Amino acid sequence: MSKLQVTIDPKEVGMSAERLKRIDEHFREYVDDGRLPGYTVAVARYGQIAHVSTYGMRDMESKLPTELDTLYRIASMTKPITSIACMMLVEEGKLQLTDPVSRFIPKFRHTKVYESGTAENPVLAPMNEPMRIWHLLTHTAGLTYAHNYTSVVDEMYRNAGLGLVSHGRETLEEICDRLADMPLVFEPGSSWIYGVSTDVLGRVVEVASGMSLNDFFQTRILQPLKMQDTSFWVPREKLSRLAAVYTPDETGLKAVRLPSMEQSVLTKPSAFSGGGGLVSTAYDYWRFLQMLENGGELDGVRLISPTTLDLMTKNHLPNNQDVSQFGRVVGEEVFYDGLGFGLGFAVVIDQAKTKVACSDGTFSWGGIFSTAFWIDPVEEITATFYTQLIPSTTYPIRPFLRSMVYGAIIE
16 A cells, blocks of 8 residues: 655755645646546655645546555656666676667567658668667667657558557567567667657566566566556456546547556556556655665665666767757657656756756656656655646646746755
8 A cells, every 4th residue: 555645844855835735736727627537746855755645536437536546557657667677687797788689689680771662662771780778778779659650660560550569469579579570760879769669678678687577577676666556467456446547538628538548457468568568656656766866776675776877867869969959759748958868767958948947967757648757866856746648748747747846945
């Protein structure tokens, strides 16, 4: 059960309780007028939780309230966990960031790059440089998402049925072999695009460790961190705690139920999606964030070295460019101006360009169901938000939350 609770008076960590209440005043309006079903939010400074709140419903049709132990699909907030798993194996000498992906998934040795043409008749060319592990971690591998709708390659993914990885009966090995048959959007390392890179990275973790991604997560990360409610599927005895999924109606102002997105976590998947498959609680993921804020350690359990985490939270895009300059930006809710990309995290490299209060070095990510987190190592702020509204681009939840959290810092 959840133990997420306020552990300190906000003023003792230089924050205003009155100003933190603005967060709830703001997001309660989203719930009261029907834009969001409900939410959970938590804010901490110096490792102490200064603000926690829940409001609204986890299931509007059944009138079940959002509670501190509500289970949420965290989608792409799975990616940082997969990235940590990879870096644990780097520390153990099982792989290197410069290793070709084909060392672990041989079919990627022959992957081609899209040059021109249609989805039915594309013109392809061999890779000049092999796709490497660091390309997967930084989303510079040239792998895309079927739902991006930005290139001919996305259309080829859709035609091949390569949608979300956790759906269907194929294993992760089979899916990655099929992805290797698809062309890349660009030459590895030459641009940035959000895609299935972290799912492929999950397969690398499986091969390098000799374990399924689920087993690696459970034995090496989730159990050691006491994240007891985090998994790739929800067991029957916990189903009543699982939040329902919503999407905006045709007006864009009311959340309506989306049952088609609810099924994949009800049974054990055949392929474990390191890019988006986990279900978690606010408390569980909080423990993961605390491990990151502590430099890779929590309650005497160390997953990675602080020097490794420091490497992960640096900008790895060439010439210290931000995503807007280097990448092919898809319709995400985050602002890419001033935002670089590390090994599994977005990283603020120019606070002024982001146009949102934060510190350089702040690292973050979110999920398509409108979940989000960030860690600011300068102000020592950690904040996280949970709801179940797809897509995350519907409302500017993240920048508003960030503005109100930083507005609550008074010293």
